[in-house]
Amino acid sequence: MSKRxxxxxxxxxxxxxxxxxSHSLSGGGxxxxxxxxxVKTVAEGLNYAPNRLASGLRSKRSQIIGFVSDEISTTxxxxxxxxxxxxxxxxxxxxxxxxxxxxxxxxxxxxxxxxLQHRVDGIIYARMYHQAVELPAALSGIPTVLxxxxxxxxDLSSVVPDEEGxxxxxxxxxxxxxxxxxxxxxxxxxxPATRGRLAxxxxxxxxxxxxxxxxxxxxxxxxxxxxxxxxxxLLAQPERPTALFCFNDRIAMGAxxxxxxxxxxxxxxxxxxxxxxxxxxxDALLPGLTSIALPHYEMGRWAIERLAAELADDADxxxxxxxxxxxxxxxxxxxxxxx
Amino acid sequence: MSKRxxxxxxxxxxxxxxxxxSHSLSGGGxxxxxxxxxVKTVAEGLNYAPNRLASGLRSKRSQIIGFVSDEISTTxxxxxxxxxxxxxxxxxxxxxxxxxxxxxxxxxxxxxxxxLQHRVDGIIYARMYHQAVELPAALSGIPTVLxxxxxxxxDLSSVVPDEEGxxxxxxxxxxxxxxxxxxxxxxxxxxPATRGRLAxxxxxxxxxxxxxxxxxxxxxxxxxxxxxxxxxxLLAQPERPTALFCFNDRIAMGAxxxxxxxxxxxxxxxxxxxxxxxxxxxDALLPGLTSIALPHYEMGRWAIERLAAELADDADxxxxxxxxxxxxxxxxxxxxxxx
DNA sequence: CACATCAACAAAAACGTTTTTGGGATTGGG
DNA sequence: CCCAATCCCAAAAACGTTTTTGTTGATGTG
Numbered sequence: 001m002s003k004r005x006x007x008x009x010x011x012x013x014x015x016x017x018x019x020x021x022s023h024s025l026s027g028g029g030x031x032x033x034x035x036x037x038x039v040k041t042v043a044e045g046l047n048y049a050p051n052r053l054a055s056g057l058r059s060k061r062s063q064i065i066g067f068v069s070d071e072i073s074t075t076x077x078x079x080x081x082x083x084x085x086x087x088x089x090x091x092x093x094x095x096x097x098x099x100x101x102x103x104x105x106x107x108x109x110x111x112x113x114x115x116l117q118h119r120v121d122g123i124i125y126a127r128m129y130h131q132a133v134e135l136p137a138a139l140s141g142i143p144t145v146l147x148x149x150x151x152x153x154x155d156l157s158s159v160v161p162d163e164e165g166x167x168x169x170x171x172x173x174x175x176x177x178x179x180x181x182x183x184x185x186x187x188x189x190x191x192p193a194t195r196g197r198l199a200x201x202x203x204x205x206x207x208x209x210x211x212x213x214x215x216x217x218x219x220x221x222x223x224x225x226x227x228x229x230x231x232x233x234l235l236a237q238p239e240r241p242t243a244l245f246c247f248n249d250r251i252a253m254g255a256x257x258x259x260x261x262x263x264x265x266x267x268x269x270x271x272x273x274x275x276x277x278x279x280x281x282x283d284a285l286l287p288g289l290t291s292i293a294l295p296h297y298e299m300g301r302w303a304i305e306r307l308a309a310e311l312a313d314d315a316d317x318x319x320x321x322x323x324x325x326x327x328x329x330x331x332x333x334x335x336x337x338x339x
Numbered sequence: 340m341s342k343r344x345x346x347x348x349x350x351x352x353x354x355x356x357x358x359x360x361s362h363s364l365s366g367g368g369x370x371x372x373x374x375x376x377x378v379k380t381v382a383e384g385l386n387y388a389p390n391r392l393a394s395g396l397r398s399k400r401s402q403i404i405g406f407v408s409d410e411i412s413t414t415x416x417x418x419x420x421x422x423x424x425x426x427x428x429x430x431x432x433x434x435x436x437x438x439x440x441x442x443x444x445x446x447x448x449x450x451x452x453x454x455l456q457h458r459v460d461g462i463i464y465a466r467m468y469h470q471a472v473e474l475p476a477a478l479s480g481i482p483t484v485l486x487x488x489x490x491x492x493x494d495l496s497s498v499v500p501d502e503e504g505x506x507x508x509x510x511x512x513x514x515x516x517x518x519x520x521x522x523x524x525x526x527x528x529x530x531p532a533t534r535g536r537l538a539x540x541x542x543x544x545x546x547x548x549x550x551x552x553x554x555x556x557x558x559x560x561x562x563x564x565x566x567x568x569x570x571x572x573l574l575a576q577p578e579r580p581t582a583l584f585c586f587n588d589r590i591a592m593g594a595x596x597x598x599x600x601x602x603x604x605x606x607x608x609x610x611x612x613x614x615x616x617x618x619x620x621x622d623a624l625l626p627g628l629t630s631i632a633l634p635h636y637e638m639g640r641w642a643i644e645r646l647a648a649e650l651a652d653d654a655d656x657x658x659x660x661x662x663x664x665x666x667x668x669x670x671x672x673x674x675x676x677x678x
Numbered sequence: 679c680a681c682a683t684c685a686a687c688a689a690a691a692a693c694g695t696t697t698t699t700g701g702g703a704t705t706g707g708g
Numbered sequence: 709c710c711c712a713a714t715c716c717c718a719a720a721a722a723c724g725t726t727t728t729t730g731t732t733g734a735t736g737t738g
Contacts, residue, residue: 006724017688022726029727030686052457053401054724057392058693064436064457073422073636076415076619083412086439090446095453097403097436100425107429114434118391118403224623253623260599280415281619284563284592297412345694356718361696368697369716393694397723 005046014042025050056119065089065304066115066123067098068108075128076278077296081147084300085124092308094121105136112138122307125149130160130192143310147303148296150192155319157306159299162323163193166292167200167245168207169328170273173290174243175208178336179271181216183234183241185227185251188219197247197275222247227254228261235262235270242337243271249278252289252333267335277329288331295324344385353381364389395458404428404643405454405462406437407447414467415617416635420486423639424463431647433460444475451477461646464488469499469531482649486642487635489531489660496645496658498638502532505631505665506539506584509612512629512667513582514547517675518610522555522573522580524566524590536586536614561586566593567600574601574609581676585613588620591628591672606674616668627670634663 011018016039023029024039031039056062067085072078082098089096097115101108115123116138123139126147133149135156146158174182184201187194202212218234220226227246231254234241246252252274256266264270266287276282277293302324310317350357355378362368363378370378395401406424411417421437428435436459440447454462455477462478465486472488474495485497513521523540526533541551557573559565566585570593573580585591591613595605603609605626615621616632641663649656 008724018725019688019690019727020686023687026726030684032686035686049452049456051396051724053392053396054693055726056693057390057396057695057724058726060693060726062392073415073418074618075418076412079410079412079414079417082437083439083441086437090449090453095436095438095457097434098421098425099434100422102422110429113388114429117388118434224625228625250619250623257625278619279413280589280617281623284589284620286563286567286596347694357695358697358718358720359716362717365696369714371716374716390694393723394696395723396694396725397696399696399723 005048007048007050010039010043010046010048013046014039060119062119062121063094064097064118064120065094065307066112066118066120067096067126068101068111068115068123069098069126069128070101070103070108071128072098072100076280077294078128080296081126081128081300084297084302085147085304086300088301088304088308092304094304094308108136109138112136116142122311124303124307126303130163132192143307145303145307145310147299150321154321156321157303157310157319158321159302159306160192160323161294161299162325163196164200164203165323166275166294166326167197168204169326170245170275170292171201171204173328173334174245174271174273175204177243177271177334179243180210180337181239181241182243182245183216183231184218185230185234185244185246185255186217186219187222187247187251189222193247201245216241220251222251224250224254224257227251228257229254231255231258232261235259235264241270243273243334246272246274249274249276249281249289249291252291253281253285256285256289267333269338271334271337273334275326282329282331285333287333290331290333291329292326293329294326299324344387346387346389349378349382349385349387352385353378399458401458401460402433403436403457403459404433404646405451405457405459406435406465407440407450407454407462408437408465408467409440409442409447410467411437411439415619416633417467419635420465420467420639423636423641424486424643425639427640427643427647431643433643433647447475448477451475455481461650463642463646465642469502471531482646484642484646484649486638493660494658495660496642496649497660498641498645499531499662500633500638501662501664502535503539503542504662505614505633506536507543508665508667509584509614509631510540510543512673513584513610513612514543516582516610516673518582519549519676520555520578520580521582521584522570523557524569524573524583524585524594525556525558526561526586526590527558528561532586540584555580559590561590563589563593563596566590567596568593570594570597571600574598574603580609582610582612582673585611588613588615588617588628588630591630592620592624595624595628606672608677610673610676612673614665621668621670624672626672629670629672630668631665632668633665638663 007018007021011021021039023031024036099111122143124145124147127149130148133151150158218230220230244255255272259270273290275292277291282289282291346357346360350360360378362370363375438450461482463484463486466488469487472490489497557569559569583594598609612629614631616630621628621630
């Protein structure tokens with residue numbers, strides 16, 4: 001294999017200086033259109049691929065974005081976040097360097113240090129589910145955007161799902177189908193989603209003039225087993241709910257099992273809607289589970305775009321903290337209430 | 340924020356030349372232990388973080404490994420592969436730059452090109468499920484290891500799951516529990532897993548002197564619905580199987596549903612074992628699904644370690660194509676056959 | 679016509695390391 | 709006591725770009 005072609009070779013082949021080649025390809029400097037085009041053609045022809053290490057060294061822009069997340073393995077969401085981030089990065093001629101902490105702050109610090117050594121231009125600090133975070137000290141010197149995470153730092157941009165809105169959307173769907181007695185299978189963890197979704201549940205009821213009934217609300221771990229037990233309790237009530245809104249798909253799966261045990265058919269006897277749109281589950285359940293999707297892909301995109309804007313520091317570079325809307329994904333688990 | 344401390348500052352502070360600092364920190368050159376230690380301490384004290392762009396430029400080693408995968412979003416396995424790769428990379432002082440093709444070869448080529456521009460030292464070319472691949476031309480010049488993918492190139496290392504072994508392990512578990520009439524809910528796609536697992540099924544039967552009975556084998560798409568239908572057919576037979584070995588967990592979920600519909604209780608009336616160990620599903624099913632785990636984390640580790648060995652090109656750098664064993668994860672879906 | 683302005687390019691410096699080459703002190707052998 | 713070898717370190721070159729500074733010829737201006 002021949003020696004790699006560098007900017008010098010291109011310059012020689014095009015009969016210009018390396019300066020001119022650099023300017024021609026980057027769009028900078030004062031170069032006549034004719035020369036610029038010629039250089040580009042020559043570079044193309046030689047299959048010239050610039051050395052980003054060298055260009056980053058001089059220009060102080062590595063075009064690498066660091067992506068640090070807490071856990072990438074236990075959830076299938078991670079992939080979509082990463083995908084959104086990657087697509088947006090590619091559009092900006094950037095590439096992602098990813099690092100995982102496994103919730104271990106030592107590993108996290110080491111990972112961040114590695115990213116800094118590689119002179120990433122900025123960092124996406126991501127969590128795999130919406131939570132409040134404290135920013136590691138190592139991130140103080142570098143542009144950072146929070147993803148699925150919130151902090152008290154108003155100088156940092158962040159994006160999280162609109163938990164309350166998600167719950168309202170889910171409830172609106174049930175209410176529009178005619179349900180009035182709607183149970184809520186809630187979560188017990190102390191995380192933003194717990195508060196937000198419950199708030200959304202209450203707000204939706206209030207909006208429709210339905211009184212909040214504590215006996216229709218449960219709290220459990222967000223897993224299938226506990227969800228099943230909680231659902232069974234609600235369904236055992238004399239005047240049982242005609243619909244259940246579930247904190248997430250795992251709990252909803254438990255609700256399916258509880259319905260089955262109680263001899264209820266979904267959606268004829270009981271409607272169910274949930275949050276997560278965890279496809280492997282929602283599609284596999286019988287009937288398919290109508291669920292609110294968390295906008296992972298979109299959050300990934302947004303974070304990168306925000307970071308790019310802040311790096312470019314144009315006018316609109318003021319930090320933003322946004323809540324992203326969550327769309328409803330229709331399947332077959334909702335119907336009108338039994339009369 | 341003060342100017343970033345470079346190797347010069349360290350040299351000045353330690354009262355030596357930059358050469359000496361470089362050698363002290365990298366372990367190269369002829370430096371007395373005393374000086375080496377002193378330099379290290381000073382560097383530590385100044386919080387010196389070497390610029391990898393610069394060091395890579397000169398040394399031709401970026402310490403970046405490219406990770407290109409076909410689809411990262413639709414499967415939860417991706418995370419574990421990435422995690423294994425990352426852990427191994429961190430141990431080698433390397434970091435991962437990841438790129439996703441979404442099964443689009445144009446995007447893939449662009450991604451690989453980006454990696455090459457950043458001068459990655461090597462590339463892990465990964466698929467999210469075991470399949471035969473054709474290597475993109477862009478990879479011809481760079482050390483590459485195949486992950487969950489096989490090709491006809493014997494000059495490349497690769498790692499895939501031992502499909503046949505996995506099936507044999509699953510079958511051994513059922514056979515040891517006493518089952519003799521074991522159905523196989525197979526897959527229909529033309530992929531290595533289809534052939535390997537069926538072969539393992541047959542081999543295990545043969546080993547135990549049980550005749551292969553075609554009427555106990557089905558082929559279907561590997562999704563819950565088709566799996567349910569296939570299972571129902573097997574269970575409707577006059578002399579129905581006492582156990583089912585499923586191509587994957589989704590089909591197994593279908594088998595659960597079929598069992599339920601047929602009024603059979605798992606594992607009392609029917610035992611089920613499967614392949615994938617897709618935790619969100621296997622744990623959520625009632626009873627828990629005994630399943631063979633695909634060694635994603637381990638394959639990720641292995642690929643990086645192999646690549647590192649080939650990059651170091653020590654003695655043992657001859658390419659290897661290996662099949663990784665798949666462990667059985669016990670849950671509650673297997674019991675003795677009904678008498 | 680003298681001078682400033684400008685467009686289009688080139689030469690040289692710079693980025694922060696690693697590697698190559700050089701060189702002075704110490705040691706050891708004859 | 710002289711020379712070679714060895715040990716420890718420093719000076720300088722090199723990596724492949726981008727940025728800064730220069731240069732040249734053309735164009736306008738009073």
